Amino acid sequence: MNDKSELVVVAGAGGFIGGSLVARLRAQGQTKVRAVDIKPLREWYQHFPDVENLILDLNLKPNCERAAEGAADIYNLAANMGGMGFIESNKALCMLSVLINTHMLQAAVQHKAKRFFYASSACVYNGDKQKTYEAPSLKEEDAYPALAEDGYGWEKLFSERMCRHFHEDFGLYTRVARFHNVYGPWGTWDGGREKAPAAICRKVIEAKVSGKHEIQIWGPGTQTRSFMYIDDCLKGIELIMNSEILEPINLGSSEAVSINQLVDMAEEIAGIKLNRHYDLSAPKGVNGRNSDNTLIKKYLGWEPCTPLRTGLEKTYRWIHGQYIARNSDKASTRQESAVAR
Numbered sequence: 001m002n003d004k005s006e007l008v009v010v011a012g013a014g015g016f017i018g019g020s021l022v023a024r025l026r027a028q029g030q031t032k033v034r035a036v037d038i039k040p041l042r043e044w045y046q047h048f049p050d051v052e053n054l055i056l057d058l059n060l061k062p063n064c065e066r067a068a069e070g071a072a073d074i075y076n077l078a079a080n081m082g083g084m085g086f087i088e089s090n091k092a093l094c095m096l097s098v099l100i101n102t103h104m105l106q107a108a109v110q111h112k113a114k115r116f117f118y119a120s121s122a123c124v125y126n127g128d129k130q131k132t133y134e135a136p137s138l139k140e141e142d143a144y145p146a147l148a149e150d151g152y153g154w155e156k157l158f159s160e161r162m163c164r165h166f167h168e169d170f171g172l173y174t175r176v177a178r179f180h181n182v183y184g185p186w187g188t189w190d191g192g193r194e195k196a197p198a199a200i201c202r203k204v205i206e207a208k209v210s211g212k213h214e215i216q217i218w219g220p221g222t223q224t225r226s227f228m229y230i231d232d233c234l235k236g237i238e239l240i241m242n243s244e245i246l247e248p249i250n251l252g253s254s255e256a257v258s259i260n261q262l263v264d265m266a267e268e269i270a271g272i273k274l275n276r277h278y279d280l281s282a283p284k285g286v287n288g289r290n291s292d293n294t295l296i297k298k299y300l301g302w303e304p305c306t307p308l309r310t311g312l313e314k315t316y317r318w319i320h321g322q323y324i325a326r327n328s329d330k331a332s333t334r335q336e337s338a339v340a341r
């Protein structure tokens with residue numbers, strides 16, 4: 001366990017999970033938090049005046065040294081990432097995140113950080129084990145023999161191993177969690193990097209607001225996944241960071257659903273029914289994937305447990321608020337320019 005007055009660094013704090021982690025650390029009474037991201041502060045999902053907020057490009061080693069200075073705990077959540085639409089067409093960019101993790105690990109050793117957390121992904125798993133639609137439950141050992149998601153998944157697998165060897169060779173206390181699809185409020189819901197739950201909520205909201213009761217679904221809709229609510233992700237990060245688990249471990253829900261079932265839930269929350277159109281040429285990822293939680297239950301006596309329906313409703317309501325606010329901003333900007341003309 002860490003001392004509440006020691007410095008905790010969150011890399012990628014302008015993003016979805018990093019921002020939520022900073023909020024949680026503050027709520028738990030952590031008094032010194034340093035939040036780091038490459039984006040300008042106005043683009044962060046959450047930021048707080050009592051936190052040291054730094055805008056730094058963590059691809060660069062001197063910036064990682066600045067970020068890690070004086071840190072007891074480092075959480076590395078900075079990466080180039082997005083949903084399938086993004087990672088399938090930005091493989092080189094995704095792989096370049098290896099610079100962030102390499103330099104952050106080196107800086108952690110240099111500054112004698114006590115603990116280092118790395119956010120890996122279910123995309124490390126062997127693609128051959130994810131060919132059926134019946135949501136194969138993936139055990140940690142299923143990452144090998146290696147056949148990870150091209151680009152993004154290989155970078156995660158390589159960085160996992162770097163964490164392991166930094167522990168073995170330099171004595172850095174590293175912890176690695178393989179996140180399975182995280183969703184919730186304060187995340188990306190538009191613009192091309194959003195993942196399935198947020199994209200589907202947004203499309204259902206658009207259909208409801210516009211009155212055009214149509215929805216386009218990527219792939220056949222029979223692909224299966226599990227989705228972990230952000231609160232479970234944050235609790236899991238804390239438990240794993242405080243554990244003795246040396247190997248990468250699954251952090252995901254084991255409630256698998258098809259994309260069609262996910263759409264059913266979003267429609268039910270919105271109180272509408274939509275005509276579904278399937279875009280079979282759109283990126284859809286593997287056919288089936290679920291999290292096998294045997295190991296996390298064994299080590300921690302816990303697993304992510306928020307029902308998808310509960311988490312999706314909270315996410316839908318948040319995205320709805322963002323959507324309405326954005327549209328009214330656009331409408332007032334249009335009005336202002338009309339007046340100016």
Ligand code: NAD
Nearest residue numbers: 012014015016017037038058059078079119121179181182
């Ligand atoms: P996110 O895109 O919302 O946050 C990542 C943040 O990293 C962004 O704010 C981005 O600006 C920042 N970043 C990127 N390059 C940077 C750089 N060079 N220097 C500093 N900051 C940089 O993503 P997220 O959903 O919060 O994901 C956090 C971590 O969890 C990532 O490592 C991601 O790969 C991993 N992960 C997420 C999911 C998920 O479902 N969200 C699933 C598996 C793994």
